[in-house]
Amino acid sequence: MSSYDTSASYPFGFLDEYAKKEVRRTTLKAVAIPGYQVPYSSREMPMGRGFGTGGLQLTLALIGKGETLKVIDQGSDDSVNAVNLRSFIEMTCQGIETTTLTDEADILQSRHRIPEKPLREDQLLVLQVPYPDPLVVVEPSEDKRKLLHGEADYSRLLVKLYEDIVKFNEITISHRYPTRINDHYVIDPSPIPRWDVLKINQSKALILFGAGREKKIYAVPPYTKAEPLAFEDVPFRVEDFTDEKGQRRVCKRCNCKSSFLDEFVDSKTGEKVYQCSDTDWCNEQLVLKTDIEEAEAVNG
Amino acid sequence: MLKLDPIWQPDSQQKQFRLLLEAMSRPGECYAIATIPEDGSVALSVLATLLDAEVSLADPDDLLRIEDWPMLQAKPELSEQADYILCDGAHPPDFIPKIGTLACPEQSATLLLVVEELGQAINSQSALKMKLTGPGIAASSILSISGLNPEWLSVREDWIDSFPLGVDWILVDKARITALPRTTKVELL
Amino acid sequence: MGYVAIKGGGQAIEGTKQVFDYLRTRQGDTSVPLDTSTIENQLRLLHSRVISEGGVYHPRLASLAIKQAQGDTLEAAFALRAYRSTQPRLVETPALNTGEMRITRRISSAFKDIPGGQMLGATTDYHLRLMRLELLNESPEQFSEIAKSWFSGIDVDVIPDTFPKVLEGLRAEGLLPEIDQRTRGQVPFDITREPLIFPVSRSAALATMTRAEQGSLLAMAYSNMRGYGDVHPTVAELRVGYLPVLLPHPITGDLTEIGEVEVTECEVIAMYESNEANDKPTFTLGYGVCFGHNEVKAISMAILDRALQKGMKDGPTNPSEDPEFVLLHVDGIDSMGFCSHYKMPHYVTFQSDMDRLRKTQQKQDVKEPVV
Numbered sequence: 129m130s131s132y133d134t135s136a137s138y139p140f141g142f143l144d145e146y147a148k149k150e151v152r153r154t155t156l157k158a159v160a161i162p163g164y165q166v167p168y169s170s171r172e173m174p175m176g177r178g179f180g181t182g183g184l185q186l187t188l189a190l191i192g193k194g195e196t197l198k199v200i201d202q203g204s205d206d207s208v209n210a211v212n213l214r215s216f217i218e219m220t221c222q223g224i225e226t227t228t229l230t231d232e233a234d235i236l237q238s239r240h241r242i243p244e245k246p247l248r249e250d251q252l253l254v255l256q257v258p259y260p261d262p263l264v265v266v267e268p269s270e271d272k273r274k275l276l277h278g279e280a281d282y283s284r285l286l287v288k289l290y291e292d293i294v295k296f297n298e299i300t301i302s303h304r305y306p307t308r309i310n311d312h313y314v315i316d317p318s319p320i321p322r323w324d325v326l327k328i329n330q331s332k333a334l335i336l337f338g339a340g341r342e343k344k345i346y347a348v349p350p351y352t353k354a355e356p357l358a359f360e361d362v363p364f365r366v367e368d369f370t371d372e373k374g375q376r377r378v379c380k381r382c383n384c385k386s387s388f389l390d391e392f393v394d395s396k397t398g399e400k401v402y403q404c405s406d407t408d409w410c411n412e413q414l415v416l417k418t419d420i421e422e423a424e425a426v427n428g
Numbered sequence: 429m430l431k432l433d434p435i436w437q438p439d440s441q442q443k444q445f446r447l448l449l450e451a452m453s454r455p456g457e458c459y460a461i462a463t464i465p466e467d468g469s470v471a472l473s474v475l476a477t478l479l480d481a482e483v484s485l486a487d488p489d490d491l492l493r494i495e496d497w498p499m500l501q502a503k504p505e506l507s508e509q510a511d512y513i514l515c516d517g518a519h520p521p522d523f524i525p526k527i528g529t530l531a532c533p534e535q536s537a538t539l540l541l542v543v544e545e546l547g548q549a550i551n552s553q554s555a556l557k558m559k560l561t562g563p564g565i566a567a568s569s570i571l572s573i574s575g576l577n578p579e580w581l582s583v584r585e586d587w588i589d590s591f592p593l594g595v596d597w598i599l600v601d602k603a604r605i606t607a608l609p610r611t612t613k614v615e616l617l
Numbered sequence: 618m619g620y621v622a623i624k625g626g627g628q629a630i631e632g633t634k635q636v637f638d639y640l641r642t643r644q645g646d647t648s649v650p651l652d653t654s655t656i657e658n659q660l661r662l663l664h665s666r667v668i669s670e671g672g673v674y675h676p677r678l679a680s681l682a683i684k685q686a687q688g689d690t691l692e693a694a695f696a697l698r699a700y701r702s703t704q705p706r707l708v709e710t711p712a713l714n715t716g717e718m719r720i721t722r723r724i725s726s727a728f729k730d731i732p733g734g735q736m737l738g739a740t741t742d743y744h745l746r747l748m749r750l751e752l753l754n755e756s757p758e759q760f761s762e763i764a765k766s767w768f769s770g771i772d773v774d775v776i777p778d779t780f781p782k783v784l785e786g787l788r789a790e791g792l793l794p795e796i797d798q799r800t801r802g803q804v805p806f807d808i809t810r811e812p813l814i815f816p817v818s819r820s821a822a823l824a825t826m827t828r829a830e831q832g833s834l835l836a837m838a839y840s841n842m843r844g845y846g847d848v849h850p851t852v853a854e855l856r857v858g859y860l861p862v863l864l865p866h867p868i869t870g871d872l873t874e875i876g877e878v879e880v881t882e883c884e885v886i887a888m889y890e891s892n893e894a895n896d897k898p899t900f901t902l903g904y905g906v907c908f909g910h911n912e913v914k915a916i917s918m919a920i921l922d923r924a925l926q927k928g929m930k931d932g933p934t935n936p937s938e939d940p941e942f943v944l945l946h947v948d949g950i951d952s953m954g955f956c957s958h959y960k961m962p963h964y965v966t967f968q969s970d971m972d973r974l975r976k977t978q979q980k981q982d983v984k985e986p987v988v
Contacts, residue, residue, distance in 0.1 A: 144705050145438055149480050150810075152445050156478075157534040159452045160596040160609035162563050166534045167812040172698040177951045178958025190449070192442045202965045209961050211626040240965045258958070269941055271531075271815045278530030278592060297980040302969035310563050310611065312591060321969040330566075334453045341951050343812040349453045349611075352563040367972040391968055405965055482810065532814065 141188040142220040147171045151189035151345070155336060158347040163313030164277070165260045165344035173340070180213055180239055181340030183256035187237050190252070193223030198233035203241040203388070203405035213237065230408050240303070242324040244387050244409040247333035249350065255318045257339040260346065262306040262316040280312045286357065293362050305364075307356045309348055314357065323366045323388045328354040369402075379404045382413035435465045435473040436499060444477040448598065451607035456560040456571040458546050458604045470600050471514055471542050472496055478538075479512060486510035489519060491542060510537060517543040517599070520579040525587065525595050533592035536610075541599045544575025546606050556581070562612040570617075571606065573599065581614060641687050653680035665879070665909025666690055670949050671697025672809070672828040673704075674878045674908050691830070691953040698828075698950050701809070710864055711872070712805075715882050715906070716782050718858040725783045726852040727886060733780035738857065740912075783854040784884055787900070794899045815941055822925050822944055826918045827907050830949025837947065838917035841924050841937035848923045850885040850903060857881045857910050882906045883915035887923045901926070 141148060147169075154168040173181040191197060199214040201207035205228040214226055227233055230243045239256040247253060263273045266284040276282070285306060292300045303319040307328060317325055318337060328335060328348055335348045348354055358364040369377045369389055378385050381403050387410070389402040404410035434440045443462040451459055465473045471491060476499070479485060484505035491514050497504065507513050507523035515521070528536035545552065548570055555574040558581075561567075576599075587610075588594035594610030608614065642650075657664050657680045668679045671694045679697055686692035722738025725731045737743075787793050806817070808824035826834060841848055859877040866873045885903040903926075905918030921943060928938030936942045946952065 138703060140438060141442075142703065144703070145441070146480055146482070146706070146810075147702070148438075148442075149478065150482065152449075153478055153483070154534075155449065156452050156538070157536075157596070159449065159564075160594075160611065161533050161592050162611060164533060164592060167814050169810050169812050171702045171809075172695070172950060173702070174696075174699040176695070176957050177954025178956075179954065179961065181954075190442075190446065192446065193439065202962050206626040207962055208626045208630060211630055215627070240963075258955070269815075270945075271941070274531035278533065296977045298973065298977050300973050300977060302973040303966040319963075319966045321965055323969075334449070341955055349564040351566045367969055368976065388965070389968075390964060391971070392964070405968075 138220050140193075140221060140223070141191065142173075142216075143171060143185065143188050147185075148189040151185050154345045155186065155189075155347065158336070158345045159334070159349050161313075162349055162352055163309030163315045163346060165315075165339075165346045167343055168345055170340050170343035175212060175216065177341035178258060179209060180237070180256040182338030182342075182345070183237050183239070183254045183340070184213060184217070184338070185340060186254045186336050186338040186345065187217060187235060188220070190254075191217070191221055191224055191235055193221075194225075195234040196225040196227050196232050198227050198230060198236045198408075199238070200236070200241060200243070200407075201239040202390075203243075203409075204407045206407065209239055228408055228411075240319050240321075241388070241405060242320055242327045244404075244406045245412075246327070247331065249332045251333045253331075253333050253335045255320070255335065255337050257316070257318045257337045257344075258341070259304065259316055260337065260339040260342050260344040262304070262314050277313055280314075282306075282308075282314050282357070285314065289357060290359070293359070299358070299362060299364075305356050307354050309354050310352050313346075315346060315348070317354075321367055321388060322356070322364070325354075325356050325364075326366070330354075377402045379410060379413070382410045383417050384410065384413045387413075433466050433468065434463050435468065435476045441477045444473060447605060448474065448477065448607070451598065451605050452564075452596070452609055454564045455562065455608050455612040456565065456569045456606060458548070458571075458606045460604055461600070464603065468493075468496065469542075470602060470605075471540055474540055474598060474600060474605065475500055475502075475512065475514065483511040484509065486513045488513070488523065489516040491516060512538050512540065514540050515542065517541040517573075517576040517580065520577045521583050527587055527593045527595055530592070533594070536593070537595045539595055539597045541576065541580070541597060543573050543599055543601055545573070546599060546601045546604050547572055550574050557617045559615045559617055560608075560612050561615075564609070565612070575601070578616075581616065584608075584614070637687075651684045653677055653684060656680040656683050662910060663688075663690070665881075665911050666831055666914075667693045667697060669908040669911055669914065670694035670828055670830055671701065673697055673701040675700075691949050694830075695950050695953070708864060710862060713860055713863060715856070715860060715880070717779060718856060718860050718880070718882075719778050719877065720780055720856055720858040721910075722857040723780050723854065724852070725854045727783065727854075731780075731783050731854075732786075733777060736780075739910075779858075780856075782884075784902075787853070787886075791897070792900055793902065813944060816929060817940060817944065819922070819926060819929070822940060823904065823906075823918075823922060825944045826905070826921060826947065829914075829918075829947035830952065831911065831914045831917075833947040833949065833952065834917040834921065835913055837937050837943050838920045838924075841920055841935070848885075848887045848903065848920050848927075850887050850920050850923065852916065852919075853884045853886045853902075855881070855883045855912060855915065857912070879909055880906055881909065881911050881915040883912070883919040885916070885919040885923060 150168055154166045158166045171185065173184055175181060197217060199210045201210035218226055230245050233251060235252045235254065237254040261273055263276055263285060266288055267273050289299050303321050304316050305322050305325050306314050307317050307325055308314045317328060330351050332350055334350055337346045356364040371377055376385050377389060379387065379389060380401050384404055387404045387406060390405045391402055394401045440463040447459045447462050461470055461473060463473055464470060479500045479502040481501040483502050485500065485502035486505050486507040488507050507525060513525055525537035526535060528534060550572040552574040555572045556576055556578060557572045560569050560571055596610055597608040599606050657676050663683065664679055667683055667690055668674055671679060678700060682693035682696040686696060722740060723736045784793060806821035806824050813821060860880045861874045861877050863872040864875050883905040887901045887903055889898045889900045901923060903919040903923030905915040905922060907914050921937060924937045925940050925943060929940060933939035
């Protein structure tokens, strides 16, 4: 475990009860007004702003003894940000369990990915958000942006997307794709790839978004419409994993053809490798792959 | 030695809050209260979970006891200005709560309505039966409430008419809670 | 207890803690660990800065923060701020009167002489910034001799504890705006409890600036001083000293001093303006105050206070008058955290970026096929 002093007397969940109540009240209003960024005071945490303090405050205010937590970053439980957050939550929430299995988690806190496996009604997803407001790119004043959001006036954002199309023949937004919730507020869904944006629509699980530095919480309730902004003649498209020959790339480890893949250079062989970003999904698929291979070996 | 009723203790408040969050996320679904107070009403246990000195509370129907107020810490306020309003669902409403502004829709009241009974199907002549649609509900759901004056539903229509402005409701009976955020469309059956 | 086992990422993090502490301790056999009291006394102004940016007056922990952060002021302030987050709020003092400060330094640029006199105190303003090479080999004996001999020959009884406020004189003459009685009894904005929702009150601006990062505040104020702004300030008074902290006695209710905190306070006078149509014009004021001894910060804050008041009233005409621009970018914990976050893995988002660029390049190729 971590080398920090765990005997310091912090309350369960590190935050004092007033801080937790404020987060909880804010969250309820966020759920009642889908996609609206509700301001809150956002306490300082021992990790830096930008390292997930918003998502962390949500988890700390919500989690209870006996619950199971999964923390991922870039889809992986072992990525440094996830490791750091998970040890902190373990240290300050005595009585919770942690897991790498998506299936076992009651609460999942994630940076930059939504798990490949669809979440259930009894699960809760907390996403870490650096920039909560999609209108920042067209209007620097928060004051003015709030009115635009209130009126659902996203014309300047659409013009910006259109300018992209004129220039590049494509909408060039990669991650943080602006998505309209319940026909009103357009959100920044956090830096998840376009691949994951469609999972927000009609999700069985509640999805909460925490921006610690910007001090906002927003939410997409379950069974809620979430539409990425697009034009009739330029539809929304997810990332393309086909190779030069037109074949869909597969994960080198588990053979999966349907997941978001990380692309990197193997530090030992020097060759380009494609592997599932979602490590738990990859483990599950690997078991399936092994089962299939064994079955084939037996049947000849 | 001062022994705190569980409704004031952090562990129970965490559990209670999760139910409130479920309720607001899945309007019309009824959830059994996590912690029935040893001393005090079910409504008190909901208020205890949410309130502290940073928010204001109105109690126009005098449902709280004098001794409840210091524990809640909330500032007493008029119904028109309050962040949280505790109401007897049987009486018709006689105030207009804060419904927020275009820029700040969250600066709106949350109403806690005390009713006779909540459920999917209730054995009562006067029960209001309604069909619910909107965020949080897969397709549609049915909710029945007894002990709610029907005028509440018509003023609610006015209050939530201009999204994002609106108010959000939590309803309690003797043992359960349900919630109706401003986004839920209610059709009386 | 079911916990996830530490693997690659976890071990790497453990390694960083070990090498960080190695760097702190590798000085050699003759070295001794830094003493927190040494930091508080011999690095007094660094210590002041960290207390101010940490936002909690805890001298011992501020020293510890500097020690564990190996001198990084942003990290040290961060550790203090995070510590403050864990402390429950017990009680709030009434507004404290800086007129009651036990003064260690007090000057006014507005007047040649003032009631009580100009007391320069421990300022470096008039020092020659030459390297004091004799300090390279300062012996413990020379060191302790300085403090021992300082008081000899001084009649401490002659030194006043406090001084009247310079502004009171100007106020009596009608040169300053009347104090707005509506502000008496108003609850000040609590930066630790409420988020900034623009437009913000002056109280919120001051609360943000008092624990802002010194360099950021200075840069913003400097832009105003240099000509992007209109403040043209004169320092009416700068005072450094110890402010008594008063709380009501639990039984009698009388205000009782429970301790004192070192603060630096600056009041600047700026261009005069008319208040309402028929009122006489008066000078305008800017106010700055912070924990510890930090004059650059207090002066910068006072100048920005004036600039922001003008910006909030008439609309900003330059960045230093724009509350959103100033207040959202001067908090050191927020800014350093976000700056540092760029070092975290971003490969999924980059994967997404590569996809977009490749697609766009493909479309470009299709439009203009290479012949």
